[in-house]
Amino acid sequence: MTAYRIQLEQKTAALNNLFAGLPVPELEVYESPAEHYRMRAEFRVWHEGGEMFYAMFEPGKKAGGASMIRCDVFPAAAESINDLMPRLMDAVRGNAVLAERWYAVEFLATLSGEMLVTMIYHKKLDASWQAAAEALQRGLGIAVIGRSRGQKIVLSRDFVTEKLRVGTREFVYRQTEGGFTQPNARVCEKMLEWACGAAQGLGGDLLELYCGNGNFTLPLSQHFHRVLATEVSKTSVNSALWNIETNGCANIRIARLSAEEFTEAYTGGREFRRLQEAGIALSDYRFSTVFVDPPRAGVDAETLQLVRRFDNIIYISCNPETLRANLDTLAETHEIRRFALFDQFPFTHHTESGVLLVRKK
8 A cells, every 4th residue: 555545545534533423424435646646846046055946844843954854856836836946946056136035935836837836035125136137037947936024026916817617617716826726736636626526406696705816605506596605815706707707707706805904894793894885785696505624713703603504514624623613503504415535735733624415304
């Protein structure tokens, strides 16, 4: 049995054990490629004895020479990142302006072949740096951003455009530097397929909380009459609006509210000018389903009471512990119809899960 298969079986067993005692159906398991699955990678740039190379540090230890791990290659990262890493390092080594006080680097790649590189410095970036970075950008065929304290220099663009296939349709996503995106694109496609399968036949309107850049929103919109999605991050909202327009998903509206704020608005506890200015009237919607993909802390207590009001709940979780806690409440009123594991982060303890709940009759 391969190392990947062993770790996946361990995660499967751990998730089943955690949810023991809840009436869950058989776990659906969606695996990842064993290598080259991450579309994002971040490294420190280590300067030592006239040498310069990529580095990481042992987990749980202070960053320093004693815990430093040299990373000339990084098998978890996309092949395009591994291909670029030595070429970028060689190019910077040959240019004193680019090499001086280069502190860290972030790679953002796509399945569609684009690459964005953020170079982070402990110095002020001036015109000489910009000229050298522009030449680097042209020479390597990438987009470069320079960052230092109080500075962000975008040489051409601060985003990449990803293409993800869901069923027979391809969706186009703008992914902005610094904004949240799913790091494992192939598993992300499987998650989108699963969510659409869970939504099949539910009908009516969809409410989505924590929509980000519209990752799930776009494909899910095919299965509902109208979609109202909420997101508080301006960066994510702007990306979502571009994604909605580019993909022609005319039945989606975005409300720039947190989940807690939407709960206040929906229950009549507070009026929000942001909804009025966007021309969004909550009374116009006939929600059959709520979709939630919360942060690691899970769904807060008040929002959880809101979620319970809906006949159908599709819940994507990045933290099984908080999912279990939320399901202890939701299972009082809803039946768990589907239960899935998505191996977004192979060889780590992190597990992504999916659950479909339907109101008990």
